[in-house]
Amino acid sequence: MAKGRHYYIRKLHRYLGLILGVQFLFWTLGGMYFSWNNIDEVHGDQLRKGKRFFPANLNMASPQVALQELKKTTTVDSIKAIQLIEILGAPTYQINYFTKTEEVNKGLVVSGSHGGGHAGGGSKVQLANAETGQLRSSLSKNEAVRLAQYNVVEPALVEKVEYMTEVGSHHEYREKPLPAWAITFKQPSCTVYISTELGTFQAIRHNQWRVFDFLWMLHTMDFQGRDNFGNLLLKAFSVLGLITVLSGFMLYFVSSPTFRRKKNARR
Incomplete structure (x- = not known):
């Protein structure tokens, strides 16, 4: 036995x-x-320039000025968030809002930060100059490249630029706001992803991260x-x-x- x-x-x-x-x-x-x-090197922190802050004496227009401009052409039902961001050294309001239809359906919409087609998911995003309150458009290709170079350590030599409206579940930019610009650098060797509508630096990917x-x-x-x-x-x-x-x-x-x-x- x-x-x-x-x-x-x-x-x-x-x-x-x-x-x-x-x-x-x-x-x-x-x-x-x-x-x-x-893990900080895996995230690519060594490839990024140090974080910059606005001076305390910065003159800004009220976000209400930008909202009034927005309401002239769009029905704004509710505000999700208003953030102060930097775009190429310029203080910028990032207004995340719902229209009436989106307000009703927002509970059924997956957030854009998890790979949705719109940068704000069920909401919309509008950029505005924080000093004047004037609305501005989403980032152009040239602005996205400049913003990527603005955030990456020198010499920041651009190799190619790609505009993305969708990505697969295995893509290195998965579960991030779309549409986005992908700027690949020859030196330093990495790819930077910039959200077109949010106007912000979203991610940096390099070989160490890809192996990880x-x-x-x-x-x-x-x-x-x-x-x-x-x-x-x-x-x-x-x-x-x-x-x-x-x-x-x-x-x-x-x-x-x-x-x-x-x-x-x-x-």
């Missing part, structure tokens, strides 16, 4: 180890990469979008991993000479 139990436990442990071995290797490699890399992102996908076993820790595959492998460890402990005890001697002594 003991011999048969030993045999089946060993066989279970061997096949579970074979099935899970590759994934355990991915988890180990990923964990090593995550722990040996500075790939290993993160293998780590979470979410091969659709990377970040779903509740996916069925990960749960299944977690349970199988626990069974593998427990079968290893059982195999040790049933095959241990000390355990066998004690068992025979009790007979």
